[in-house]
Amino acid sequence: MIKCRILHIALALPLLISACIFLYLMQQEDGGKAISNEKVALVLPGKTSDQGWNRALFAASAKVEQDLGVKFVYLQDVSADDLQNAVSAMRNQRITKIIMGSFKDLSLLLSQKHSAKEGVRYAGFYTPKDYVYGYTELRLDLxxxxxxxxxxxxxxxxxxxxxxxxxxxxxxxxxxxxxxxxxxxxxxxxxxxxxxxxxxxxxxxxxxxxxxxxxxxxxxxxxxxxxxxxxxxxxxxxxxxxxxxxxxxxxxxxxxxxxxxxISFENVLRQALKALNDDENSAKILDFPFGDQSxxxxxxxxxxxxxxxxxxxxxxxxxxxxxxxxxxxxxxxxxxxxxxxxxxxxxxxxxxxxxxxxxxxxxx
Missing domain, CATH: 3.40.50.2300 (Response regulator)
Structure with a gap:
């Protein structure tokens, strides 16, 4: 019986090692850190039922959730006037990684000093005049x-x-x-x-x-x-x-x-999550050129x-x-x-x- 158990362990050991290597490589592909079980806010300018931009982002996020194990928290139909309150609500839930799903002017939001102080990181489609600490622009070359x-x-x-x-x-x-x-x-x-x-x-x-x-x-x-x-x-x-x-x-x-x-929003969201999960918290630009996977x-x-x-x-x-x-x-x-x-x-x-x-x- 003991010999059988030893044999089973010996046979299983290479599989366990392979699984560990696979998980490690997957973590490296996702920015070097595991993203699993983390909450990320997705703030949308319209409703997810609009069959357009907002719906496309929402549908892509569901697929990314399934593949990477993250948990998206959704705020939809958020106007420019409500943007600051929406982000404050996310911070109150201790969500520090936020993807802004619109091209609206985020300059006021990004200028808030407490955002960087509290470690809040943003990714969005807005192109700021001056890049700020903790913001990643998702630049769609349309x-x-x-x-x-x-x-x-x-x-x-x-x-x-x-x-x-x-x-x-x-x-x-x-x-x-x-x-x-x-x-x-x-x-x-x-x-x-x-x-x-x-x-x-x-x-x-x-x-x-x-x-x-x-x-x-x-x-x-x-x-x-x-x-x-x-x-x-x-x-x-x-x-x-x-x-x-x-x-x-x-x-x-x-x-x-x-x-x-x-637009492949799945690829956009995956890259955004990698950037938000990066240890380096400096301003970044992620380019999504025409003809690539996006x-x-x-x-x-x-x-x-x-x-x-x-x-x-x-x-x-x-x-x-x-x-x-x-x-x-x-x-x-x-x-x-x-x-x-x-x-x-x-x-x-x-x-x-x-x-x-x-x-x-x-x-x-």
Whole structure:
């Protein structure tokens, strides 16, 4: 009997050692420390039922919870005015790692000295003017994706007039509009992109009203958007017009959808957790470039012909290989030259300047 037990232990020992090595390697992959059983706050600007940005983050967090063993605590439909109170509530629960799921201005929150003192760490999509201790920016490089979307929308347009809805004039909103317009004008010289802003998130019907204004007053024949819900794509389907989708949502197989910009929030959240779990608490930037595991394009449709799709796929491949499309003579819509011949417009110029590219028409 003793010999049998010794034999069993001897046989099991290599398996135990292998399991320990596996767990150690998994911990190293997740930032060198185990994340299991830790509570992390996920603060969302809208409701998880919106079938857009907030729903996508919520769904991804459930998968990450299952894989890594973390426990997300959710605060949804948090307005800019309630942001400080929401974070204070998390700190009262001794939750010191917080992911902010919006592009809203966090400068007031990040300037709070007690945050660093209490060891609170933040990750978010907001780009601050000055980086602060304990904040990790989750930088989604969406410009290439919106460039391709603009190219596709211009080729799909019949009357040369495209509508674009944004929720605000934050730097990233302007950047994706500029990229979209540049892509559209490369596809069709002289095409017009009409941009309108929906009201503050939470006022029912404002996104739909923005779509109706673009369609009825400015007579656009297709819609694109950068927003936290998919109300615009629903409105486009209801009105029977082509549109560019943003994130996953229902009816993505609609023949009205020109293409779709996709984000893997699972990968974004995994990387955010690694950064928050890092011993080094300095300010960081996590880049999620186009073409990696985070940002990609969906299928092309919306009456695009085979030649259009072929050109889009060539452009897609070139940009993944590092081809710079934002170069040469680039003018803003006031006629000022923002990029000279032989130069390339870098991302800081996109994000740091308050201007729209030539061909952009801001309308009420």
């Amino acid at each position: 410009e290439y994706a919106y460039y391709l979307a603009g190219f596709a929308a211009a080729r799909a347009s019949k009357n040369g007039r495209i509508g674009f809805v944004i929720e605000n004039f934050e730097p990233l909103s302007k950047a994706v509009v500029n990229a979209f317009v540049m892509g559209a004008r490369r596809a069709v010289s002289g095409i017009m992109v009409f941009v309108t802003r929906s009201d503050e998130l939470g006022h029912k019907g404002t996104a739909e009203a923005a779509c109706d204004r673009l369609l009825d007053i400015w007579t656009v024949d297709s819609l694109a958007y950068f927003a936290s819900n998919n109300a615009i794509s629903r409105r486009a389907r209801m009105r029977g017009v082509h549109y560019v989708g943003f994130l996953d949502g229902p009816n993505t197989a609609s023949n009205l959808m020109i293409t779709q910009i996709k 940002i990609s394009m969906g299928a092309y449709g919306g009456d695009l012909d085979d030649e259009d799709i072929k050109q889009l796929r060539v452009l897609d491949r070139q940009m993944r290989e590092g081809y710079a499309v934002f170069q040469g003579n680039i003018y803003d819509n006031d006629g000022n030259e923002r990029c000279h011949r032989g130069q390339t417009l870098d991302r800081n110029a996109f994000l740091g300047k308050s201007w729209f590219v030539e061909g952009t028409y801001l309308v009420p």
